[in-house]
Amino acid sequence: MSEFWLISAPGDKENVQALERMNTVTSKSNLSYNTKFAIPDFKVGTLDSLVGLSDELGKLDTFRGWEVMEDFKGEAQEHLLANGRLVDLTSFVTHFEWDMAKYPAKQPLVSVVDTIAKQLAQIEMDLKSRTAAYNTLKTNLENLEKKFMGNLFTRTLSDIVSKEDFVLDSEYLITLLVIVPKPNYSQWQKTYESLSDMVVPRSTKLITEDKEGGLFTVTLFRKVIEDFKTKAKENKFTVREFYYDEKEIKREREEMARLLSDKKQQYGPLLRWLKVNFSEAFIAWIHVKALRVFVESVLRYGLPVNFQAVLLQPLKKSSTKRLREVLNSVFRHLDEVAATSILDASVEIPGLQLNNQDYFPYVYFHIDLSLLD
Numbered sequence: 001m002s003e004f005w006l007i008s009a010p011g012d013k014e015n016v017q018a019l020e021r022m023n024t025v026t027s028k029s030n031l032s033y034n035t036k037f038a039i040p041d042f043k044v045g046t047l048d049s050l051v052g053l054s055d056e057l058g059k060l061d062t063f064r065g066w067e068v069m070e071d072f073k074g075e076a077q078e079h080l081l082a083n084g085r086l087v088d089l090t091s092f093v094t095h096f097e098w099d100m101a102k103y104p105a106k107q108p109l110v111s112v113v114d115t116i117a118k119q120l121a122q123i124e125m126d127l128k129s130r131t132a133a134y135n136t137l138k139t140n141l142e143n144l145e146k147k148f149m150g151n152l153f154t155r156t157l158s159d160i161v162s163k164e165d166f167v168l169d170s171e172y173l174i175t176l177l178v179i180v181p182k183p184n185y186s187q188w189q190k191t192y193e194s195l196s197d198m199v200v201p202r203s204t205k206l207i208t209e210d211k212e213g214g215l216f217t218v219t220l221f222r223k224v225i226e227d228f229k230t231k232a233k234e235n236k237f238t239v240r241e242f243y244y245d246e247k248e249i250k251r252e253r254e255e256m257a258r259l260l261s262d263k264k265q266q267y268g269p270l271l272r273w274l275k276v277n278f279s280e281a282f283i284a285w286i287h288v289k290a291l292r293v294f295v296e297s298v299l300r301y302g303l304p305v306n307f308q309a310v311l312l313q314p315l316k317k318s319s320t321k322r323l324r325e326v327l328n329s330v331f332r333h334l335d336e337v338a339a340t341s342i343l344d345a346s347v348e349i350p351g352l353q354l355n356n357q358d359y360f361p362y363v364y365f366h367i368d369l370s371l372l373d
Helices: 013-028 047-060 067-071 089-094 109-147 182-194 222-234 246-301 317-334 336-343
Strands: 003-010 032-036 080-082 085-087 173-181 205-209 213-221 238-240 307-314 363-368
Touching (some): 003 013, 003 246, 013 032, 013 307, 013 317, 047 109, 089 307, 173 182, 182 213, 213 222, 307 317
Antiparallel strands (some): 003 363, 032 307, 173 213, 173 238
């Protein structure tokens, strides 16, 4: 599974024993794979200052805006570059090490959070700018490609017809395109010359066909166009409104070629940018998780700082309910009210503004790595 539970409990003897008991039970029951999650000792100000940081970190704890990677996810998620090593997302989380070079732990905690916030804001701003340009190009190309799809009634014909299919620059004659259902091919050949006066004999030719029918040419005098259309409709033949314009066809073909070329030129640089910055944003996001655990643990368990963070990876989706029950049983001594509320959703926790389902006797944060699924 690509799901992780990041929890913490106070670091005194009683809770160390509880953590050991949790490891034993979850291991024997094959519920989760557990590893210690190392978090540095940060400079803590007042508890009041941590409340504000808690709110700020909650706002940063998202991994959004990467929808454009749908086009790139096979390549972009192939590797995650972290601290000079190529590791996948799961390995980075399970072997997490705080990056002291990027985020010095000796700085005031508020400065560390501010550094990450500015980094993520810059990445998100660049992402919006780059993806807006790419998505505009992609949409224009998709809209143009749609014109080359569909049936003979709706699709563009510029890639099908040629100059030689038409009588052009004639004062009196015009070539029309007619869609004929496949079962009616024989009828068309027998009757098209007599559908109206002034139809040029033997002027029809099959240009192309799809599953339903074929596209035929027919040449006639301009003065009988409307009469021919009416008679054709009566016989289940459809005159397609199309007049050969060499300049327009050339423009449409050149536009398609240009958009394909532009998309190809943008793809490489954008892919490289995404690989680097997806990695940077992901690394920053996991550091935010570590900071949240630190701040919430201090707020929950108090000073001096003394807690142990553990990363649990549930082994099966079906075992998550049982895993939650085990954690609740092991740590219920930390908060009897919270433990009770898990079993009985009708119990309200005084002073708590969160949904009861999100509050447990221990500090808990969820990490979901199915970012591009």
